[in-house]
Amino acid sequence: MIYTVTLNPSIDYYVYVDTFQVGGLNRMSHDIKYPGGKGINVSRVLSRIGIETKALGFIGGFTGRFIQEVLTQEGIATDFVQVDGDTRINIKLKTAEETEINGAGPNISASQLQELFGKIEEMDNSDTLILAGSIPSSLDDSLYSTMMKRCLDKGIRVVVDTSGKAMLELLRYKPFLVKPNQHELGEFFGVAVNTLEEVIQYGRKLVERGAQHCIVSMAGDGAVLITADEAYVANVPQGKLINSVGAGDSLVAGFIGTFVRTGSVQQAFAYGVATGSATAFSTDLCTQERIEELLPQIKLTQAGERTS
Ligand SMILES: Nc1ncnc2c1ncn2[C@@H]1O[C@H](COP(=O)(O)OP(=O)(O)OP(=O)(O)O)[C@@H](O)[C@H]1O
Ligand SMILES: O=P(O)(O)OC[C@@]1(O)O[C@H](CO)[C@@H](O)[C@@H]1O
Numbered sequence: 286m287i288y289t290v291t292l293n294p295s296i297d298y299y300v301y302v303d304t305f306q307v308g309g310l311n312r313m314s315h316d317i318k319y320p321g322g323k324g325i326n327v328s329r330v331l332s333r334i335g336i337e338t339k340a341l342g343f344i345g346g347f348t349g350r351f352i353q354e355v356l357t358q359e360g361i362a363t364d365f366v367q368v369d370g371d372t373r374i375n376i377k378l379k380t381a382e383e384t385e386i387n388g389a390g391p392n393i394s395a396s397q398l399q400e401l402f403g404k405i406e407e408m409d410n411s412d413t414l415i416l417a418g419s420i421p422s423s424l425d426d427s428l429y430s431t432m433m434k435r436c437l438d439k440g441i442r443v444v445v446d447t448s449g450k451a452m453l454e455l456l457r458y459k460p461f462l463v464k465p466n467q468h469e470l471g472e473f474f475g476v477a478v479n480t481l482e483e484v485i486q487y488g489r490k491l492v493e494r495g496a497q498h499c500i501v502s503m504a505g506d507g508a509v510l511i512t513a514d515e516a517y518v519a520n521v522p523q524g525k526l527i528n529s530v531g532a533g534d535s536l537v538a539g540f541i542g543t544f545v546r547t548g549s550v551q552q553a554f555a556y557g558v559a560t561g562s563a564t565a566f567s568t569d570l571c572t573q574e575r576i577e578e579l580l581p582q583i584k585l586t587q588a589g590e591r592t593s
Contacts, residue, residue, distance in 0.1 A: 287331055287413045287541060290401070291324030291342035292428070293390040293421040294352055295375040297530065305380035319569055320352040321375055323417035323446060326531045326570060330538035330560060332361045334573045336545065339364055341404055343421075345391050346371030366400045368393055377530055385530070392423040405432060410440030413461070413541060417446040417534060426451050433458035446537055448472065456495035463496045464537050467503045484509050485516050485588055498550065500540065502533050502561065510554045515587065517551065519558040522582035524566040531570050536561035539576065555583045 299317045320329070324342060331338040340361060344352055345368035352372060356363050370391025378384040408414060414436055416429050425431075429445060436443045437458045444462040445455055448469045456463070470487050471478035478487050484501050488511040491499045499511045505526065510517045539560025544553035559580040563571030566579075 286408075286411075287328075287336060287338045287415065287545065288404075288408065289324035289328045289331075289338060289340050289342075289415040289417060290432075291322035291340065291418055292393075292424065293373065293419055294320070294322035294325050294342055294344055294349070295373045295388065295390075296348050296351055297321030297377055298374050299377045299379060299528075301379045303380075305378070317568070318351070320355045321531070323534045324415055325352065325356070326534035327415050327417055327538045327541075328356070328361050329359065329570050330531075330535045330564070331542050332359060333570070334539065334542050334560070334576065336538075336542040338362070341365065341401065343368045343391070343393050343397060343401070344372045345369055348372040348374060364404060366397050366404075368397055379528075383529065387419075390421045393421060398424065398428075402432075402435075405435060405441075408436075408439065408441050410442075413442040413444065413545065415444040415446070415537065415541065417444075417537065419447065427454070429455055430458065433460065444537060444541055446533065453491075453494065456491060459495045459497060462498045462500065462537070462540065463491055464500045464502060464533060464540075465491075466533060467501055467506075470501050481509070481518065481588075485511060488516070500536065500554065500557065502536055504529065504532070505565075508536065508554075508558050508561070509588070510550070510585075512550065517554060517585045518588050519554060519583055519585050521558065521562050522579040524562060524579070526565055527568055529565050532561045532565045535564035535571055551585060555585055556580060559583050 297319045301314045302311045328338045328340040340363045344365045349372040373388030373390040376386040442461045445460045446464045488499045488501045502508045507521045536557045540553045540557030543556040563575040
């Protein structure tokens, strides 16, 4: 089973305003609400490509009920821990540019956290656990480390997608996959990563520190896969960018879902990139049909041999 953990889910509230004026009264042309949070997005895409998944994490209040309701309608298994406050609402403001305002999220108590740990205790080495998204401020920054240590001991395959310097600390627990975008990769090391050579150079550092696979996503410029022995660069297909929110999560879902199905890292990478782009070219997350339409356009190129 592929489990996702979303510590701080959200309703993603898409607000479309034709001409946005700061300080003025703006009227929406239309609005849409989707269940959000990185792990939940991964589960929604896994389910769309026919891979069994269960979404874990914390939800609460009327917003939490909305998320539960949509996931149930979509046939996605869930086992959320209920919290007292309302799950956050993240605003995705669509004007000429895309602006995001993410909420802080409700408090999580020690006993609610223990309840989540109890669910991880029931997993075994046939399972994959995807830890994706920010850690809410009421929880310790080292929470993913604690979870990953337990997973390493139990032989659970872990994928981790989070930002911030704490990420480097997680690598010692040998995650199966890490997926920073180009900007986040630079942030880990306090540098700007601009060129493909720099992406490969810094991506390799994540692998040297313990990641088994590292995918660096570069939005419309494609993605790079780095393993201990190889590096591959993928292009992106032709299409019109509609919504980049969740594109990275879709890449993760496409990669891990295909790896579990085929055992091929290269096939998984190509499918992952097609999945990310299929979401970037859609209003909501992608469909399997759209992914498979785009897949033939993805070409992998092996990057140069290691020089050091
Ligand atoms: N403009 C685009 N055109 C084509 N494909 C895109 C575009 N933007 C994103 N993608 C696809 O989605 C993948 C992930 O995108 P990106 O690098 O923006 O991830 P991210 O920053 O983690 O996204 P998010 O946090 O919004 O989910 C890319 O590797 C690519 O396959
Ligand atoms: O605040 P976090 O946890 O870093 O990110 C949350 C979020 O922006 O990420 C997803 C897209 O990747 C959205 O569904 C959601 O609103």
